[in-house]
Amino acid sequence: MPELPLWLVWVIKAAVIYGALLSVAGLMSLAERKVSAWMQYRIGPNRVGPFGLLQPLADGVKFMFKEELVPAGANPFLFRIAPALAALPAMLAVAVIPFAGEIELFGQRTTLSVTDLPISSLYVLAVGGLGIYGIILGGWSSNSKYSLLGSLRASAQMVSYELSLILSILAVVALSGSLDLRVIADAQQADAALWNIARAPLAFLLFVVCMFAETNRHPFDFAESEPELVGGFHTEYSAMRFALFFLGEYCAMTVMSCLATVLFLAGGAIPFWPDAPWWAELASFLVKMSAFLFLYLWVRWTLPRFRFDQLMRLGWKVLLPLALFNLFATAALMAAGVL
Amino acid sequence: MLTPYVPILILLALATGFSLVSLGLSDLLGRLRPSIGKSTAYECGMQVEGSARLRLSIHFYLVAVLFILFDVESLLLVPWAVAARSFQEAGVGPLVLAEVAGFVGVLGLGLAWVWKKGGLDWDR
Numbered sequence: 087m088p089e090l091p092l093w094l095v096w097v098i099k100a101a102v103i104y105g106a107l108l109s110v111a112g113l114m115s116l117a118e119r120k121v122s123a124w125m126q127y128r129i130g131p132n133r134v135g136p137f138g139l140l141q142p143l144a145d146g147v148k149f150m151f152k153e154e155l156v157p158a159g160a161n162p163f164l165f166r167i168a169p170a171l172a173a174l175p176a177m178l179a180v181a182v183i184p185f186a187g188e189i190e191l192f193g194q195r196t197t198l199s200v201t202d203l204p205i206s207s208l209y210v211l212a213v214g215g216l217g218i219y220g221i222i223l224g225g226w227s228s229n230s231k232y233s234l235l236g237s238l239r240a241s242a243q244m245v246s247y248e249l250s251l252i253l254s255i256l257a258v259v260a261l262s263g264s265l266d267l268r269v270i271a272d273a274q275q276a277d278a279a280l281w282n283i284a285r286a287p288l289a290f291l292l293f294v295v296c297m298f299a300e301t302n303r304h305p306f307d308f309a310e311s312e313p314e315l316v317g318g319f320h321t322e323y324s325a326m327r328f329a330l331f332f333l334g335e336y337c338a339m340t341v342m343s344c345l346a347t348v349l350f351l352a353g354g355a356i357p358f359w360p361d362a363p364w365w366a367e368l369a370s371f372l373v374k375m376s377a378f379l380f381l382y383l384w385v386r387w388t389l390p391r392f393r394f395d396q397l398m399r400l401g402w403k404v405l406l407p408l409a410l411f412n413l414f415a416t417a418a419l420m421a422a423g424v425l
Numbered sequence: 426m427l428t429p430y431v432p433i434l435i436l437l438a439l440a441t442g443f444s445l446v447s448l449g450l451s452d453l454l455g456r457l458r459p460s461i462g463k464s465t466a467y468e469c470g471m472q473v474e475g476s477a478r479l480r481l482s483i484h485f486y487l488v489a490v491l492f493i494l495f496d497v498e499s500l501l502l503v504p505w506a507v508a509a510r511s512f513q514e515a516g517v518g519p520l521v522l523a524e525v526a527g528f529v530g531v532l533g534l535g536l537a538w539v540w541k542k543g544g545l546d547w548d549r
Binding site for chain 1: 429430431447484502533
């Protein structure tokens with residue numbers, strides 16, 4: 087079999103991983119309704135396909151045929167491009183997630199990720215941080231009070247929790263001595279006792295809390311808290327533009343779950359099976375990722391929503407000092423030779 | 426050197442293409458039946474009161490400034506975090522740790538000052 091050119095391998099990997107991300111995001115939209123239903127003793131969507139599995143596809147088609155409304159006072163250009171600006175960063179951040187080790191693709195040896203950067207964790211933070219522009223531009227350009235308040239709250243919340251998120255990741259970076267997500271995952275490979283969830287439990291806790299706040303999910307979903315702000319920043323959106331906001335949110339949740347898996351649960355590593363083939367690594371990665379995605383839904387139906395001042399207090403007065411303390415405790419333990 | 430970034434451009438092209446095609450299809454297929462009622466901003470069915478270009482609470486500005494301050498701080502900590510293990514192996518770990526503690530201590534004092542001044546109290 088002839089060897090494929092390198093660029094074609096890149097295109098195939100990017101297309102497969104992007105398709106997988108969209109599928110997971112679509113399935114997550116179904117899981118959200120299905121799991122919510124089960125937790126409330128209902129059945130949930132079950133008409134379209136077996137177990138309602140084709141529901142996301144049916145929703146997508148329906149969104150396309152809906153009427154697109156633009157409010158009269160809106161800024162049309164910003165209003166139209168904001169959903170794409172909100173969805174793109176989450177979709178791009180998946181590029182550096184190392185799903186599994188080396189695979190052989192039509193004679194080319196390659197890794198199962200879109201690309202491998204030596205600074206991949208910085209890349210995820212940098213690209214992920216751009217998601218805020220879509221939300222604030224969408225909310226402001228709608229020229230509606232609910233949208234404006236929702237987007238302002240979202241941006242204040244996202245910047246506040248980004249600090250603790252970065253500092254909790256830095257503790258893991260210090261342990262592994264690298265910003266490369268693949269190196270961070272491989273450093274935990276040998277033994278489950280080396281997983282960062284065991285070595286840096288406080289960093290894990292901080293990361294999980296910030297993960298919910300960064301994706302605007304319950305109990306921190308102030309961007310769209312429906313009893314206060316109708317729909318929040320997407321109040322005025324309809325049809326496919328509304329759907330893109332949601333697709334972006336689900337993609338962001340998926341990427342955050344992948345990141346938590348890599349940083350704290352050793353990526354695709356399987357305990358007591360050090361030389362697992364790539365498909366077993368991939369399966370183990372997906373199981374761990376799904377666990378985090380399920381956590382999103384579990385928390386949503388377990389905890390009540392915060393109040394906005396409580397959220398800001400938690401972010402600045404509890405999580406930020408705690409994250410700084412955690413970083414130094416980790417470094418001090420490393421200097422003492424414990425970690 | 427920049428080769429690993431090419432696949433990101435491919436992914437960017439795919440993602441932009443998907444967004445534009447789905448939005449374009451929605452524009453083509455969705456039926457437009459505009460009316461005055463539909464094009465007003467939604468305020469729970471009441472008459473719209475004034476513009477939404479409002480003056481904002483100063484708190485949002487304060488949060489943004491504080492964020493930039495501490496974001497730069499955490500970025501300056503990145504090189505140290507990467508090299509922490511090597512510093513330790515070279516035997517200068519505690520010394521470097523003390524220096525970084527000094528750097529963060531100064532900013533920590535800043536945080537304590539903002540805290541005392543009430544800059545972190547949202548409902549003041």
